Amino acid sequence: MIEDAAEVMLLDGDPATAVTLVTAAEKVRGGPDRTRPHVTALAGAASVALTPVERAAAVARGRAATIGTAADLL
Structure with missing residues (x-):
């Protein structure tokens, strides 16, 4: 579900949020689906649209998510 939102964010021109959401989904789930x-492919496309610093920040936000806070990333 979070990955679906990530796809929408990427298509809407927000690759940082897409990376954050994919990372959060993997963290909450315990790994990739x-x-x-x-x-x-979605995560890769979002990642290449970011600078290394932007990508690191997006990943950090995703890794900080919990099952209780993941929806707050939207």
Whole structure:
């Protein structure tokens, strides 16, 4: 579900939030969702649109998420 929001954010021109959401989803789940392989491509497309500093900040925000705070990232 969070990955769906990440895809919308990427299409809406917000790759930083897309990276944050994918990272948060993986953290909350305990790893990538192997049933949705397109998410890897989504994360890659979002990542290349960011500078290394922007990507690191987006990943840090995602890693800080918990199951209780992940929805607050939207």
